[in-house]
Amino acid sequence: MKPAPFSYVRPTRLDDVVGELEEAESAGSGKVIAGGQSLLPVLAMRLGRPRTLVDITRVPELAGLREEGGSIRIGAAVRQRQVEREAAQRIPLVGHALPWIGHREIRSRGTVCGSLAHADPSAELPAVALCLGAVLTVTGSRGSREVPAADFFTGAMSTVLGGTELVTAVRFPAPRAGEGFGFGEMARRHGDFALAGAAARVRLDGGGVVEAQLVGFGVADRARSQDFTGPLAEAVSRHGQDEKALTAVMTEAVSEMAEDVVTAGDAHASQDYRRRLIRVLGTRALVRACADSRRRAKR
């Protein structure tokens, strides 16, 4: 379990990061290393053999965690744990999701942008980014572009990033008036990757549902988002705050989304069990999001 030989550079300017990636690409292959929590096991098992690792964690331009035009902007060097400590209240759905990522030790090294770039289909942050409509900043030698989360993920462990590009930041929108959030997942143990999980965002206006988005993860090659505004609006107009009735009605609606789940299944969860989890967790997340919205409105 020792990596194949590689060289390692740790630039302190973003330009140099891009330059190093370009150079590494022409010499074979280069890879960004951020927290190393996903990359190092890949190297140690020799499942990947980049010739050069470009460490981005000492670039001051990538270190920022700040508000910016109604969003929270998280730079590529910012660790998950820092966000958990400093910004969980301001981006509540991210705050709900973070404690589910591995263990504290892992979150204190792993970065938010690294998790997005890694694009594990069972990871929490890509699902949350999708649910909130986060926007990623992608930088390469030809400059920077803004990519909405919905366009960023292209499959299991794959994104629109080019070989010499990196994510420099991600912006999560802060909650708007009437918004509420729900999150839940099931893993075999605390800290394991989810067998399945769900993130929900709803917006209520005068007691009525005007927006409802549900994202399921861990069940396909990438997180899947679906609009539930119609069914949820109808359910809430009929049952109001009766959670039992809401749950029953929404379970029906979410079932259809669950039936779309097609996975090979493994020793930890069959396709059938994952469908059940999506149905249960998805419904719970939506119902919780409604309650959350009302709770926020009262504050």
Add this chain to the structure above:
Amino acid sequence: MASAESSTGSYVGQPLARIEDPALVTGRGRFLDDLDPLPGTLVAAVVRSPHPHARIRGVDLERARRHPGVAAVIGPEEVLETLRPFPLSLKTPMPYYPTGTDKVRFVGEPVAVVVATDRYTAEDAAELVHIDYELLPAVVETADAVREDAPLLHDSAGSNIASDRLFDFGEVDSAFEAAAHVVAGEYSFPRYSSTPMECYSVISEWREEAGGPQVTAWSNFHGPFSMVPVLAGALGIGAAQLRLIIPQDNGGSFGIKAGIYPYVALMAVASKYAGRPVRWTEDRIEHLLASSAGSDRVMRFSAAVDAEGIVQALDVDFRENVGAYLRPPEPATLYRCFGNITGAYRIDNVRLRSRAVVTNKAPTGLNRGFGGQQLYFGLERLMDRIARTLGQNPAELRRRNLVPTAAFPYATPTGGIYDSGDYEQAVAKVLESSRYQQLRKEQEEARARGELVGTGIALAVEPSATNIGYVGLATPAEERPPGRDKSGSTEHVRVTVDPSGTVSVLLGTVPQGQGHATVARQVVADRLGLPLEKVVPKVDMDTDSTPWTVTSGSYSSRFSPLLTSALVEAADRVAETIKVAAGVLLEAPPQDLELDGGLVRVAGAEERSVAFRHAAGLVHWDPGALPDGVDAQLYAEAAFTPPESTAPSRTDQINSSLCYGFVAEVVQVRIDPETYEISIQQVNAVHDAGTVLNPLLIEGQVHGAMVHGLGGALYEEMSYTDSGQPTSTFMDYLVPTSAEADFPLTGDRVVTPSPVTKLGAKGSGEGSSMSFPAAVASAVEDALSAHGIEITALPLHGNVINDLLTRATP
């Protein structure tokens, strides 16, 4: 009773903190990887088979040998040239070497070793080793391996059944004929491990001396030392030409590191060809693939039960999956619980068929709960099934069948002698503390409301201090050569007093983190009337200087019953000499003297005393003053040799352990009716391990064993795909962490001192690892009782519950 022998001292029985811990928690532990005993040692990487079953057509080591920094590369040719097959426990033609030679038989089996300046270089060169494989069909489950047309693991054996024995005690057939009910079930117990934090670690040095090769090896092996002759046998040298050194700190084992010895041999071969000492440190993937694990077992149990629910006879069939080789001490898992196969129950008639089957999985070996995990899963599941069949309460049914308190010492039909116990009291206690009967009513109501809650119970007789004679049972009595019997649970110590009166204690138990030094100090300080700090235990092992025998080591929970008994004997011998010396100084007869408070006193005349250290000083500095015929010997060795541990009888009975403790456990679970997530709500346990030497340590053992049991019950499984590919990382092999182990636990105890050990202590390291998986299964089955589901396999988790419920509701 042992109470007459019991210590009158003040330390035994106290919850003293472990003296081992300060160094460990401040990073000053001395594990093998921290040590560099032979400067210039090279580092090895092992090339392993990616295939479960293949013929080795050719091995090309040349490119790897030419890689810069590589000193040697060895493969099957060098192994065959240097080693003989390891001597097996049975005469089964299934030759076992540390590498595949003709074939590979499991994923992860070593084929070649690269020796280089460092591990990185060695792994780089390992990629250059080319092995030409001809793939063969694999077989992973015993049900498939025993088929007539199954692919053969070992062509020379002609069958995958390495051992097949039938034992019959009492009148089994007539009991079944007379039975009011015959209740039977088939159960399977998963293959799982203990995954110690520190993996295997070895340094081997091969030297050519005038008298032949001499091998010196450092490793974190911990016994049984019966593997030392096995190792020497493969190396073709006497045990005296093999020196084994084991550092003081071992990062856990729970039995798993008993399987390290093939690597000691393999690295010795590597050292021979490299001309330098060779170090190999196992990584986690290697560990999961190819170190060792408890065996998976398929069991059929059937019981002849009378109208009252009393079990009159048991008919048992064990099919043990020992993996690709019958690696010694296997097939021991099958026999470790031979004497206690009837568990907590008085059952006079027993039939047992025991088969050890080879498959394309990694070889098995010792694992906490060895043999008992499997046995009690089957036996306790059967007891639940009997209760259900007869419409009885599961606890009540068990109570009726218990070995009665008045029956101890109790002889089991298979030869076990349960030394002491009060099962009735222990069961009564656990039922009371868990509010068992009331709880069951409450839960029935909750289940009627749609909740999935349940309570399970399991009882286990916990064997400790193995009698190695049981390994002999795998060979039919008529084939066991007379005069070549095996038996014993011997344990050795040396106690030495220095001129300043400080006592050093050399233990042969090779602890893996249990705290032997802490308890040894308590026992010796008490026996010699000394303050704790005057006793200095040494636990590192050097086979050239530490007293040892083939049964030495830490396994089968043998420290508390055996080593402390040896300590009592050795300390008492030293005390005799101290008294003679003090008698000279006090002008008093030695038999009038007693040791207390660091002094030697005349009993009844407290003012007449000398310091212990002055008495010790006299022996060292002024032996001429000793009475005639008294040797100036302030060290004593003892080999505690319990007469109860004898070889198997001609009728195949054996007292397979010296001591038998007891565990009664009640577990409550709740299952989320939607996600099927299982959570353990409450555990009530009562343990009897005889005299308690240190309550803190015993509590640690109970927790540890329970969490190990939790692993098998809900999380861990070394699973293989049908094609023979195993789990190989902690991503898939799920060990419970502190987050999973925070269930509420109420523990209690019953103390029935053992009459066969010096302090009345029994082992206590494994009990709950045997009972807990069965208790959890019992609880989950109860929670799902409305659905008529029976739990016959482990581990249990949401996915399994989903499968069971889907199948139950067509």
